[in-house]
Amino acid sequence: MSSFVLMTATGLGLAALYFLVASGLSLIFGLMGVLNFAHAAFLTLGGYTAWLVTDATGSLVLGIVAGVALAAGAGALTESALLRRMHGDHVPQVLLTVGLLLAFTALVRAVFGSDARPMPVPRWMTDVTSIAGAPIPNSRFVLIVAAVVVYAALALFLARTRYGLIVRAGVENRAMVTALGIDVRRAFTLVFAIGTGLAALAGSLVALVQDVVSPEQGMSLLIFAFIVVIIGGLGSFHGSALAALLVGLVQQYANFYALTGMGDLVVVLLLAGILLTRPQGLLGRRLA
Amino acid sequence: MILHVDKLNVFLGESHILHDVSFEVPQGGVTALLGRNGAGKTTTLRALMALAPATGQIRLAGQEISQELTHQIVRRGVGYVPENREVFAGLTVQENLRLAERPGGPHHYDRVFSLFPRLKERLRQRAGTMSGGEQQMLALARALLNDNQLLLIDEPSQGLAPHLVTELTEVLAQVADLVTVLLVEQNLAMVRRLARHAIVLDQGRVVWTGSAEELLSDQDTTRQLLGVGVAGRSGGGV
Numbered sequence: 001m002s003s004f005v006l007m008t009a010t011g012l013g014l015a016a017l018y019f020l021v022a023s024g025l026s027l028i029f030g031l032m033g034v035l036n037f038a039h040a041a042f043l044t045l046g047g048y049t050a051w052l053v054t055d056a057t058g059s060l061v062l063g064i065v066a067g068v069a070l071a072a073g074a075g076a077l078t079e080s081a082l083l084r085r086m087h088g089d090h091v092p093q094v095l096l097t098v099g100l101l102l103a104f105t106a107l108v109r110a111v112f113g114s115d116a117r118p119m120p121v122p123r124w125m126t127d128v129t130s131i132a133g134a135p136i137p138n139s140r141f142v143l144i145v146a147a148v149v150v151y152a153a154l155a156l157f158l159a160r161t162r163y164g165l166i167v168r169a170g171v172e173n174r175a176m177v178t179a180l181g182i183d184v185r186r187a188f189t190l191v192f193a194i195g196t197g198l199a200a201l202a203g204s205l206v207a208l209v210q211d212v213v214s215p216e217q218g219m220s221l222l223i224f225a226f227i228v229v230i231i232g233g234l235g236s237f238h239g240s241a242l243a244a245l246l247v248g249l250v251q252q253y254a255n256f257y258a259l260t261g262m263g264d265l266v267v268v269l270l271l272a273g274i275l276l277t278r279p280q281g282l283l284g285r286r287l288a
Numbered sequence: 289m290i291l292h293v294d295k296l297n298v299f300l301g302e303s304h305i306l307h308d309v310s311f312e313v314p315q316g317g318v319t320a321l322l323g324r325n326g327a328g329k330t331t332t333l334r335a336l337m338a339l340a341p342a343t344g345q346i347r348l349a350g351q352e353i354s355q356e357l358t359h360q361i362v363r364r365g366v367g368y369v370p371e372n373r374e375v376f377a378g379l380t381v382q383e384n385l386r387l388a389e390r391p392g393g394p395h396h397y398d399r400v401f402s403l404f405p406r407l408k409e410r411l412r413q414r415a416g417t418m419s420g421g422e423q424q425m426l427a428l429a430r431a432l433l434n435d436n437q438l439l440l441i442d443e444p445s446q447g448l449a450p451h452l453v454t455e456l457t458e459v460l461a462q463v464a465d466l467v468t469v470l471l472v473e474q475n476l477a478m479v480r481r482l483a484r485h486a487i488v489l490d491q492g493r494v495v496w497t498g499s500a501e502e503l504l505s506d507q508d509t510t511r512q513l514l515g516v517g518v519a520g521r522s523g524g525g526v
Contacts, residue, residue: 162386169376169387175339176374180388180430181362285378 002133007256013140015248016147020202021225022240024195030171030235038097040218041104042071046200047207064204068197075196108215116212139209171235233284290315296344306492318469320483327489329472333440367431371442373423377416388430400429421452445475488513
């Protein structure tokens, strides 16, 4: 029983990380049609900024806020200065975002080295809380709470604000949004900044959970985030949340109850099954 | 003239769709843009809205707008009701209308609900669950919510039952009292009821302009230009 609780809490923590990365990716793809491979670079930027600022000031909160703010600003700049010129051209977009990811990873390696750097983690986060006899690291609760707060905030933003309305409409039909007199470019920049800010938050949190920052941290999470986006349905924010939950738990249970390393295989099989039976994803709109 | 179009050309990929299309739309009433299947009617409206890449001059009430982006053209007072309505299916009627509100207003909800009382009853309904006729009303309502100088309406009768077409025609007659309309329509009975002027396109070129009544009263010309008799429909949009 206690191992099941532990695996469930670990799976939920993993799901929370996937959701934080995938929700931004999904919104960006849904509204702008951009497959943003540079998302992992913003995740790494968030992790390293949190590490540097926390190390310098001793304040973890300040470190995380600085990482999110810097990544959101860099995301807005990337969208308005680079991606906007390639609107609708998917091949240049992919080349640009892959190029940014490779260049940023190389830059991080050049400046900070290839080795992982220890992240200063508060003691209370490394402590454990016992639930049903299972010792669960407090960092897992931090991940879950962060994801729930982000989910609620994004749901409110999408449901209650004019920009949220523009985003939901833009996911359905971008051209018609502009034909109603709305400058959709502002919504693009805002959504890109929100997405990259969330990637940075995930980058900070993964650094806390793993106790280190490393140049490749973003890339490994990006693959599973893309899987979550596809399973949830491209452009569906609620679908991303559901898929993250599914992938995180299935991956963890398979690793524990089957074989270590089996989780990745099971997730890929899950992806294949969804693509074969429901190509639009769990909550995505059926393609014409 | 509210709209002056000069030498409009559109290329989509390797295809040259519009060839030096030039025409004028007089202030007030309905001007019909007619033609057979593939003549370039829908492409013309999309080019006017900067939704299709075009070259040439477009002047709205004397102001050059051909270099402007879609949202800037709309904010100058051009409303667009596209083919197939293109309402946001996942949003409610109320959200579709809120989205159409232009900053600074005014927003004529009274006018919209007086023309389309059914929409007022269905504000919380998702647009995608409404009938084709109701979706057409919503698409028109979005364009009528704001003050416009010109409305571009593409195939409003497409897919509607005959009794709804009659109802829609009467609504459009009221709309034409409020704002100038450039109407793409294949239902020639509707065109006869509404349009004062007509422009006929064939293979991306303007082949006829003049009084709608004159065009539609001449069976031979109508058959030659549109491929049908006066009571029928010409082809679908491109």
